[in-house]
Amino acid sequence: MTGQPGRYDADERGFFGDFGGRFMPEALVAALDELTVAWRDAMADPEFVGEFEAILRDYAGTPSRLYHAERLSDQVGARVLLKREDLNHTGAHKIRNVLGQALLTKRMGKKRVIAETGAGQHGVASATAAAYFGLDCTVYMGAVDVRRQALNVARMQLLGATVIPVDAGSATLKDAINEALRDWVASVDHTAYLFGTAAGPHPFPSMVRDFCRGIGDEARAQCLEQFGRLPHAVAACVGGGSNAIGLFTAFLEDDDVEVWGFEPGGDGVETGRHAATIHAGESGVLHGARTYVLQDEDGQTIESHSISAGLDYPGVGPQHAALARAGRAVYEPVTDVEAMEAMALLSRTEGIIPAIESAHALAGALRSVPALIERHGPEATVLVNLSGRGDKDMGTAIEWFGLGREAGAQ
Amino acid sequence: MSARLAFDRARGEGRAALVGYLPAGFPDLAGSIDAVRVLVESGCDVIELGLPYSDPVMDGPTIQAAAQQALDGGTRTRDVLKVVEEIAATGVPTLVMTYWNPVERYGVERFAADLASAGGAGLITPDLTPDSGQEWIAAADAHDLDKVFLVAPSSTDERIAMTTAACRGFVYATAVMGVTGARATTSDLAAPLVARTKAATELPVGVGLGVSNGDQAAEIAEYADGVIVGSAFVRTLLDHRDDRAAGLRALDSLTQDLARGVRR
Numbered sequence: 311m312t313g314q315p316g317r318y319d320a321d322e323r324g325f326f327g328d329f330g331g332r333f334m335p336e337a338l339v340a341a342l343d344e345l346t347v348a349w350r351d352a353m354a355d356p357e358f359v360g361e362f363e364a365i366l367r368d369y370a371g372t373p374s375r376l377y378h379a380e381r382l383s384d385q386v387g388a389r390v391l392l393k394r395e396d397l398n399h400t401g402a403h404k405i406r407n408v409l410g411q412a413l414l415t416k417r418m419g420k421k422r423v424i425a426e427t428g429a430g431q432h433g434v435a436s437a438t439a440a441a442y443f444g445l446d447c448t449v450y451m452g453a454v455d456v457r458r459q460a461l462n463v464a465r466m467q468l469l470g471a472t473v474i475p476v477d478a479g480s481a482t483l484k485d486a487i488n489e490a491l492r493d494w495v496a497s498v499d500h501t502a503y504l505f506g507t508a509a510g511p512h513p514f515p516s517m518v519r520d521f522c523r524g525i526g527d528e529a530r531a532q533c534l535e536q537f538g539r540l541p542h543a544v545a546a547c548v549g550g551g552s553n554a555i556g557l558f559t560a561f562l563e564d565d566d567v568e569v570w571g572f573e574p575g576g577d578g579v580e581t582g583r584h585a586a587t588i589h590a591g592e593s594g595v596l597h598g599a600r601t602y603v604l605q606d607e608d609g610q611t612i613e614s615h616s617i618s619a620g621l622d623y624p625g626v627g628p629q630h631a632a633l634a635r636a637g638r639a640v641y642e643p644v645t646d647v648e649a650m651e652a653m654a655l656l657s658r659t660e661g662i663i664p665a666i667e668s669a670h671a672l673a674g675a676l677r678s679v680p681a682l683i684e685r686h687g688p689e690a691t692v693l694v695n696l697s698g699r700g701d702k703d704m705g706t707a708i709e710w711f712g713l714g715r716e717a718g719a720q
Numbered sequence: 721m722s723a724r725l726a727f728d729r730a731r732g733e734g735r736a737a738l739v740g741y742l743p744a745g746f747p748d749l750a751g752s753i754d755a756v757r758v759l760v761e762s763g764c765d766v767i768e769l770g771l772p773y774s775d776p777v778m779d780g781p782t783i784q785a786a787a788q789q790a791l792d793g794g795t796r797t798r799d800v801l802k803v804v805e806e807i808a809a810t811g812v813p814t815l816v817m818t819y820w821n822p823v824e825r826y827g828v829e830r831f832a833a834d835l836a837s838a839g840g841a842g843l844i845t846p847d848l849t850p851d852s853g854q855e856w857i858a859a860a861d862a863h864d865l866d867k868v869f870l871v872a873p874s875s876t877d878e879r880i881a882m883t884t885a886a887c888r889g890f891v892y893a894t895a896v897m898g899v900t901g902a903r904a905t906t907s908d909l910a911a912p913l914v915a916r917t918k919a920a921t922e923l924p925v926g927v928g929l930g931v932s933n934g935d936q937a938a939e940i941a942e943y944a945d946g947v948i949v950g951s952a953f954v955r956t957l958l959d960h961r962d963d964r965a966a967g968l969r970a971l972d973s974l975t976q977d978l979a980r981g982v983r984r
Contacts (some may be wrong), residue, residue, distance in 0.1 A: 323851075333820055335778050337872035337897055339879065478784060479774065491777045496898035498874065576776050596775065597822040598847070608797045609825030611774040 318562045318633070324512020325631035332511040334598045338491075341498040346513040348418050353520060358417065362521075365409050369442065370399045372406070372524060374534035376693075381659045386680045388690040390542060391528045395553065395697045396664065401555040402698030403525055404435035408504050410521030412439035415502040415539040422497065425504040426490040428455055428483035428549070429620030429667070430462025430505035431698055437471035439504070447471040450489045452482040455619045462702050480613040481609060483623045488595050507550025508627035510591035511598030515555075515627050522556025529693055530560040541693040542686050545669045545675035548641060549585065549621035551695035553632045568640070568682070571630060572674030574616035575643030586612035586643035587626040588634045596625040602634075617646035617706060620664040620698075623709075650674040650710050653700065665698030666706060672696070722866050723813040723841050723889040726765040727924035727945055736941035738763055739816060739926055740975065741950030743770035744803040745795025747957060751964060752804050755957060755971060760812045762972045763979025766890075767807055768844060768948065771800045771818035778846040780901030782958065784950045797826050801838045807840030808849040813864060815889070817844040823856070825864040832859035842866025842889050857886060868873035868892050871917050873909040882922035890946060891917055891925045900929055901951045911943050933974075937981030947982050 315606040324330045331428040352358040366372045375394040383390045395403040408425075413421055419603045423445050427433030433449040440447030449466055453475040456463055467474050467522065487510075494503045508518040526544075533541055544561050546554035548571040561567040576584030584590065587602045594603035597609060604624035612626040613696060633639035649666055652673035664672065673693045682690040709713055730737035740759035744752050756767055760836030770797050772787035779787065800816065808814040816835065823831045823843070835843070842865040848856060850869055860867045866889030871880050873896060884891050895910035910927050917925045926946030931937055932955075937947045956974055 331852055332849075333852055334849070335847055335894075336849050336870045336879070336883065337778075337874055337894060339849060339872075340874040340876060451795070478781070479788070484775065488775055488777050492780070492899045495778070496896075595824055595847075597777075603821070605825065606822070606823070609773075609822040610791060611821075645813065 313402040316563065318629070318638070320512065320516050320629070324516065326629045327635065329572045329601050329631040330512060330515055330599050330628035332450060332706060333595045334511045337495050338498060341494070342511055342513065346430070348414060349513055349517045352414055352417055352487065355590055358413070359476045362410055362413055363643060365413065366406060366524065370405045370409060372398060373528040373532070374398055376529055376536060379660050382656065385659060386676055386679050386690065390675070391533065391691065391693040392696045393557065393693060395525060395695060396668070396699035400435050400438050401701060402435065402665065403522060403556060404430045404431045404506070405438065406524055406556070407518050407521045407552055408432070408435040408439040410506045411502065412443045412445060413646060415445060416443050418502065420500055422499055423504050424448045424450065424490050424493050426450045426486035426506055428452070428481065428486070428622055429618065430455070430459040430702060431620055433471070434462050434465050434469070435467035436504045437466040440586065441469050441473060443653060448493065449473050450476055450486040450493070452480070452486045453477045454481040455483065458705065459619055459702060460516060461705070463670055465588050466659070483619070484611065484625070506698070507552040508555045509550040509597060509599060509601065509625055515599065515629055518552050519555045519559060519629065522552050523559045525553065525556035525695060526558060526560030529557060533693060535690070540564055540567055541691040543570055543675070543678070543682055543692045544573065545570040545671050545692055546695040547670040547697065548573050548588070548623060548626060548630055549623045549667065550625070551627035555627060556635070557695045562638060569633070569638060570674060570678060571639055571641040572670045573641055574618060574621040574670060575645040576615040576617070578645055579643050583615040584643060585616045585622055585624065586691070588641040589643050591624070599628045600629045601628040602626055617649065618670065620665070620667045621670065642674055644674045645668045648677070652676065653707065654711065662696070663700035664696055665700050666703045668695070668697045721813050721841055723766045723815060724924065726813050727810065727890055729797060730765055731924070731945065736944055737765040737924070737926070737946040737981050738937070738979050739768055739946050739948040740953060741770060741948065742767040742835035742953055743772050743783065743786045743790050743794055744800040745772055745790030747789060747955070747964070748793050749803070750800055756803070756807050757810065758968050758971045759953065759975055760807065760810050762975035764812065764975060766861060766946070767812050767814045768817045768916065768950070769800065769803060769814055771797065771816055771822055773819040773822055776819060777927045778899055780899040780951065782954050783900050785958065786954045793873065797822055798880045800929070801834055804840040805838040806836065813841040814839070815844050815868060816921040817846065820845060820848045828855045828859050832863040832865060836863040836865055842868060844868040844892055847868060850883055868893055873897055873913050877916060877920070880917055884917060884923060886961055887921070887923055891921060891923050892948070893917055893925050893927045893944070895927045895929050898929065910940065914944050934977040934981030937978045938984040941982045941984070947978070949978055
């Protein structure tokens with residue numbers, strides 16, 4: 311699963327070029343060191359890797375399918391491939407990360423896990439993994455997100471997790487992370503923090519990437535097997551960036567493959583109400599790592615906005631920041647409107663209701679397809695990570711599209 | 721002026737130093753200057769001035785609420801430096817306690833220069849350890865500023881040695897594994913941590929997190945060189961939010977209690 315460090319990997323201190331590292335309270339350094347050693351040992355242990363792969367296969371349902379969306383492809387004039395992470399157990403790529411981290415927790419002999427969640431996907435996945443491994447689970451969730459993701463809150467509770475709403479700050483994902491970190495400072499001797507994305511202090515960005523990299527490894531092999539060639543571009547949505555880095559990692563050394571990340575543009579970057587961190591943020595330190603951050607002149611974090619709670623985060627994983635600066639990946643914003651249009655389009659052309667997060671990736675990819683066709687002709691192929699399914703977002707969709715008001719009107 | 725001088729003076733009097741924390745800009749800018757002056761006049765030997773930050777991971781709800789009030793009131797980094805200037809003029813060593821991003825954003829070298837010219841003694845950095853803080857260490861050394869890093873009960877002896885070697889002024893020992901906030905009892909983790917820290921350095925060691933009354937201060941003063949109090953001061957002001965004069969009187973009374981505590 312992990313080979314020799316590549317040119318895009320972090321150094322010993324967790325820096326991807328200028329980004330990453332560990333800017334954390336001393337009280338957590340011992341735990342982060344312990345985690346780093348445990349993770350490295352585990353990934354070098356064939357027994358651990360074998361157990362992880364078996365759980366992913368038998369319980370989570372991977373490899374997820376690579377699907378050629380033919381009706382959509384016909385409509386846009388290029389081949390559109392969807393990596394169906396929405397078909398995984400719990401309905402998103404998140405299950406890969408949490409099963410990896412929870413298996414590591416078990417190996418480290420800890421009995422309790424905590425997690426933060428925005429959309430609730432990571433919370434549901436964490437509660438699921440905790441139930442699977444028999445671990446006590448507490449999930450921190452911004453009070454705003456608790457309201458807009460009520461179904462996922464109920465799912466977490468049914469799975470046996472305690473969900474704690476966080477009222478501080480903007481009452482969204484970043485504040486849930488702060489609260490989870492506070493819990494961890496006080497409970498670190500017996501508690502593991504299942505970090506939800508490829509951000510935060512070292513080793514989380516690298517560790518989460520490694521647990522998610524099956525997305526890209528599978529997609530690359532499936533693409534070669536099913537179509538005899540690599541795609542011309544791979545695309546994913548980027549909030550913190552775990553599904554994106556999981557996909558991108560397999561293709562970074564393929565210099566001919568374009569790497570596209572799509573950030574939440576909210577109402578439009580020009581309005582200030584967005585979460586396009588790489589596009590519009592500046593280098594800073596947030597949640598333990600140097601990365602691009604939405605911040606004001608004084609370094610105070612600016613509240614982000616996205617119609618997708620899962621992307622509503624003012625920071626981004628440091629490896630994405632490094633890939634953007636190096637020019638290896640291109641990151642562009644996608645507005646709420648564009649994402650919702652893509653959600654409807656995929657639903658109606660392919661019968662697949664994507665998560666709004668994933669709809670950002672699809673919208674951005676479709677916007678970029680004409681240029682891809684110019685470069686590669688009608689054989690142009692883009693592989694989009696469909697990171698999650700849209701069930702959890704139906705409340706938003708009902709409101710946005712005015713669904714269900716009058717049966718028959720649609 | 722280094723905080724070390726205040727610790728040495730207290731030690732010369734056979735007692736621990738009292739370090740008082742309040743966020744700049746809380747309850748408002750002028751109010752914070754009034755409040756910190758009360759701390760100075762009523763017996764604090766060193767002042768720790770909080771730079772309000774949007775994501776204070778190490779702070780509990782009391783200090784976070786105060787910092788948020790300061791931010792909502794428009795407190796800027798440059799305002800914090802003005803408060804430093806006012807307080808340092810009293811002659812009491814004044815350090816800024818700050819999360820790292822506001823300093824990085826201001827410009828590390830520029831921040832060090834402006835802090836020094838405001839008369840500030842240095843920085844306490846809760847989310848910056850020396851192994852990630854080379855830029856700050858260089859700037860602080862260039863401007864003759866204190867570097868106060870934290871040690872924790874979970875720190876290994878090797879990390880305590882590394883951290884104390886990078887400190888100047890004093891060493892901040894976090895007495896509990898947890899965030900800031902007044903606690904009913906002091907921690908049994910504090911004394912062993914101070915002992916391990918003192919084995920590694922000649923620098924004074926201050927103990928923080930949780931102290932709220934003179935009895936607790938006296939208990940800690942038996943083994944530590946300094947007693948650091950924050951949330952209890954903030955709580956006092958929050959409890960009198962509608963009557964500022966009463967809040968300042970309560971602050972005076974609490975500070976005197978704590979000052980007597982470190983002298984027992």
